[in-house]
Amino acid sequence: MADKIDGRAVAAQIEDETAAKVEAFAARNGQAPGLAVVLVGNDPASEVYVAHKIKKSAKVGIRSYEHRLPAETSQDDLLTLITRLNIDPNVHGILVQVPLPAHIEEGAVLGAINPAKDVDGFCPVNVGRLSTGTGGLVPCTPLGVMKLLDTVIDDLTGLDAVVIGKSNIVGKPIAMLLLEREATVTVTHIETKNLPDICRKADIIIAAAGAPRLVKGYWVKEGAVIIDVGITRIKGESGKDKLVGDVAFDEVQHAKAVTPVPGGVGPMTIACLLANTVQAAEALEKK
């Protein structure tokens, strides 16, 4: 049986560490770090994630400022809000929940966030820093993936890692982080030829394609480590909704370790957001 990597437990540890840092920050500055959470429209999944972010922020002592805007908000109005948050001294972190409504150009909005407050690590300055290995704020899900890998592998040097998925917020940054740790990285996607053959050679598989149960047992070599980033809501046999990942979990029990869905990468995304908010606040404190 593969070890199940417990994302909830690792996330809880990060939250405890973050709470201690928040307390110390508040003692030095008279107030806790502040996080602005911007949600445009009412995508049901985004509503849930934003609610979790606000609840977890409160749990570790981070002040959150919620900005819920109607779906028809114009790009200009959203940019005006970002400009205001960029210079608000009470706000140390800004996140704009994605996806945004179709009429808003995501790149223009994410690119307008002050890089020092960009706790999602999505703006071009932080993307550039990540790809040149020069610090900055790292996107939360990729950061969470690396922290989970660290619980099962001591040294990534020379290991073969296959990333399935090439999104800007998950696949590409994970590839950069793995390269930074000296892994040999192959970035693939749903259109890649011979994907099962490529995966079968991997010591590490990061499945982030958003394709339910894509990775089958025969794709996985004995002893590999698998991190499943996919979260898709499907109708279960009972008619109730259930969440499934990109990996056929039951078929990959010959792996060394695998993350479950739910309870793997998901909770790490929010824990890393809290950690990033404190990191941003501490860096701004020194300016």
Ligand SMILES: Nc1nc2c(c(=O)[nH]1)N[C@@H](CN(C=O)c1ccc(C(=O)N[C@@H](CCC(=O)O)C(=O)O)cc1)CN2
């Ligand atoms: N601005 C951002 N937007 C989005 C991000 C992001 O990092 N920043 N990532 C995703 C959604 N996301 C956070 O926003 C997110 C996804 C999943 C989870 C999570 O805890 N999942 C649980 C299951 C929760 C459920 O029952 O639905 C799990 O996997 O155990 C947290 C955050 C897209 N947008």
